[in-house]
Amino acid sequence: MFIFLFLLVLEAKDGTIAVASAFPAHQEEIQDKDHKFIEEAIEEAYKGVECKDGYPFGAVIVRNDEVVVSCHNMVWINTDPTAHAEVTAIREASKKLNKVDLSDCEIYASCEPCPMCFGAIHLSRLKRVVYGAKAEAAVAIGFDPFIADALRGGTGLHQKACMEIKKVEGSGAEQVFQKTKHMFTLY
Amino acid sequence: MFIFLFLLVLEAKDGTIAVASAFPAHQEEIQDKDHKFIEEAIEEAYKGVECKDGYPFGAVIVRNDEVVVSCHNMVWINTDPTAHAEVTAIREASKKLNKVDLSDCEIYASCEPCPMCFGAIHLSRLKRVVYGAKAEAAVAIGFDPFIADALRGGTGLHQKACMEIKKVEGSGAEQVFQKTKHMFTLY
Numbered sequence: 001m002f003i004f005l006f007l008l009v010l011e012a013k014d015g016t017i018a019v020a021s022a023f024p025a026h027q028e029e030i031q032d033k034d035h036k037f038i039e040e041a042i043e044e045a046y047k048g049v050e051c052k053d054g055y056p057f058g059a060v061i062v063r064n065d066e067v068v069v070s071c072h073n074m075v076w077i078n079t080d081p082t083a084h085a086e087v088t089a090i091r092e093a094s095k096k097l098n099k100v101d102l103s104d105c106e107i108y109a110s111c112e113p114c115p116m117c118f119g120a121i122h123l124s125r126l127k128r129v130v131y132g133a134k135a136e137a138a139v140a141i142g143f144d145p146f147i148a149d150a151l152r153g154g155t156g157l158h159q160k161a162c163m164e165i166k167k168v169e170g171s172g173a174e175q176v177f178q179k180t181k182h183m184f185t186l187y
Numbered sequence: 188m189f190i191f192l193f194l195l196v197l198e199a200k201d202g203t204i205a206v207a208s209a210f211p212a213h214q215e216e217i218q219d220k221d222h223k224f225i226e227e228a229i230e231e232a233y234k235g236v237e238c239k240d241g242y243p244f245g246a247v248i249v250r251n252d253e254v255v256v257s258c259h260n261m262v263w264i265n266t267d268p269t270a271h272a273e274v275t276a277i278r279e280a281s282k283k284l285n286k287v288d289l290s291d292c293e294i295y296a297s298c299e300p301c302p303m304c305f306g307a308i309h310l311s312r313l314k315r316v317v318y319g320a321k322a323e324a325a326v327a328i329g330f331d332p333f334i335a336d337a338l339r340g341g342t343g344l345h346q347k348a349c350m351e352i353k354k355v356e357g358s359g360a361e362q363v364f365q366k367t368k369h370m371f372t373l374y
Contacts (some may be wrong), residue, residue, distance in 0.1 A: 082269070090268060116306025
């Protein structure tokens with residue numbers, strides 16, 4: 001049996017990449033899936049500050065459309081500047097799946113990953129990165145502008161790496177920062 | 188009492204930065220110190236493969252000329268693709284010193300840090316990065332060329348970040364890879 005798979009790869013001016021299927025039903029299914037998991041990542045972001053574990057960032061790792069781990073920033077609770085949501089999720093998923101190569105998994109991040117996290121995503125070979133808020137939403141409330149360096153003319157990692165990068169629109173991820181900024185202090 | 192401190196900041200073509208004091212004795216002292224701690228990082232790199240914890244990379248974090256932690260790559264033993272020597276050292280030093288801001292510390296890495304590790308160094312605010320081997324020495328035996336992206340036209344992190352970056356010459360760090368390559372398999 002032959003299956004013709006027609007993919008439309010779109011690269012926006014800001015460097016984000018979207019892949020659209022030629023089959024509308026399939027495309028809708030992906031959109032629904034992406035919205036569902038991005039919402040879970042956003043919930044984690046809120047949870048992270050509510051329980052005072054860290055900053056408002058969440059990440060979910062998915063395999064075969066099922067959640068492997070759902071994590072948030074743990075910088076304060078772990079006294080660990082590397083415990084961003086994405087790094088924490090990669091560490092936990094690797095442990096859970098008992099492998100360092102996560103090429104059969106996707107990561108959903110409530111916010112555009114910073115260069116450290118993009119590096120970790122590259123090293124763990126995640127095949128797809130879907131994010132909610134643009135880094136600017138975090139930078140606007142005082143986070144280090146370095147967050148934006150991975151995608152925007154920074155590492156160029158996203159161009160070299162064999163991964164699909166997609167921004168989900170209309171997820172409410174941008175609002176997380178304004179809604180939680182009174183709940184934490186930046187270091 | 189007035190003390191005139193005269194510093195000569197040198198930037199090499201490859202982007203590495205060296206700071207030379209006008210006082211030869213002080214400069215020698217820094218050189219000796221740098222050689223001592225880079226040697227410890229190299230020892231860790233060998234230890235990492237000998238005990239099968241991970242790949243041949245070591246990192247030492249120093250505060251007030253004293254070792255805070257001495258770590259090696261733990262990717263295999265921890266089943267963690269983010270457990271590079273530098274990330275492991277930052278995590279352990281933060282825990283030991285009970286703070287996420289390591290701006291009073293320096294990091295010594297047996298090899299040029301990769302973009303993920305440079306991101307972690309930036310986030311933990313380490314004031315100084317001293318490394319032994321150029322990334323090419325690791326790439327030559329099969330490591331991901333992405334290692335070299337942080338310093339060479341990659342993130343530009345080293346240009347923006349408030350840290351001194353220095354390469355130690357003649358440390359024997361380049362040989363680590365050729366000498367250990369039969370002891371591990373790349374994933």
